[in-house]
Amino acid sequence: MSDAAFSQNGMGWTTVSEAILGGLDGDTMAALNERVSINGEDIESVARDYLEGRGLLG
Known part of the structure; x- marks a missing residue:
């Protein structure tokens, strides 16, 4: 990520x-x-399981 993008948000x-x-x-x-x-x-399935387990995907 660029410094400009990070500084914006x-x-x-x-x-x-x-x-x-x-x-x-x-x-x-x-x-x-x-x-x-x-x-x-x-x-992708493993990543999805991880993210769903953390409550970041529904």
Whole structure:
């Protein structure tokens, strides 16, 4: 993201990124990667499950 875009709505971007990344600790990331790399699940499906689980998608 450019500095100009961030300066126009920095708090909005910060809020969104915190909502998405706030739960991505090492264990969660490893579990998500396992679902894709080992179990062969679709990346989009795994991402959707994660976001729905965090209440960010309905």
